Amino acid sequence: GNEELDAQIANDERELEKVRQAQARSTAGFDEITDQIEVMKNTLSKAAAELQNKKDETANMHALLDDKKRALERKKKALIRAEAELESHRTRSLTLEQAAKEVEQMAKDADVRAERAERALQELKEKTYKESEHLFKQRQEETNTLAEINGAQRTSRNASSRIRKLDEQAQRQRELVYNADFKLQLLE
Numbered sequence: 001g002n003e004e005l006d007a008q009i010a011n012d013e014r015e016l017e018k019v020r021q022a023q024a025r026s027t028a029g030f031d032e033i034t035d036q037i038e039v040m041k042n043t044l045s046k047a048a049a050e051l052q053n054k055k056d057e058t059a060n061m062h063a064l065l066d067d068k069k070r071a072l073e074r075k076k077k078a079l080i081r082a083e084a085e086l087e088s089h090r091t092r093s094l095t096l097e098q099a100a101k102e103v104e105q106m107a108k109d110a111d112v113r114a115e116r117a118e119r120a121l122q123e124l125k126e127k128t129y130k131e132s133e134h135l136f137k138q139r140q141e142e143t144n145t146l147a148e149i150n151g152a153q154r155t156s157r158n159a160s161s162r163i164r165k166l167d168e169q170a171q172r173q174r175e176l177v178y179n180a181d182f183k184l185q186l187l188e
Contacts, residue, residue, distance in 0.1 A: 030156050044142050051135050058128050
């Protein structure tokens with residue numbers, strides 16, 4: 001009868017209220033997750049900026065090293081010219097033997113400098129490699145975080161959709177009761 005329908009509607013409305021409260025709690029939880037995600041995103045942005053600065057530094061060091069290598073190349077050429085000059089000025093008071101020793105020493109010095117430059121370049125390459133590995137890890141973490149965000153948003157959408165369906169069902173039941181009441185009044 002009519003009482004059963006009223007009881008059913010009251011029961012449905014209580015259920016709907018429970019679902020609404022659960023949704024409110026879920027939304028609060030989701031907001032908290034969203035805040036945490038914002039913090040994570042900011043942290044990632046800072047890390048990416050730091051990494052960019054390191055990359056720029058590394059690029060500058062590379063440029064510096066290239067300059068030094070070019071300077072070294074110029075010095076070696078100057079050394080070769082000096083050697084030739086020495087050769088052509090045998091008549092100078094310096095004996096040829098002394099001149100040869102000097103040239104040899106200059107060549108050794110140039111080699112030592114070239115070796116140092118080579119080592120510096122190697123260190124720079126290793127550093128760059130480590131930095132790019134670090135960047136790759138950061139990007140993976142960012143991808144995982146975004147996947148978590150998408151999952152949480154899907155869950156929230158599903159809950160909203162379920163509440164909408166329950167609301168629609170309750171509305172249909174209210175309409176049925178209203179129609180039944182109306183027919184009863186017509187019969188009276």
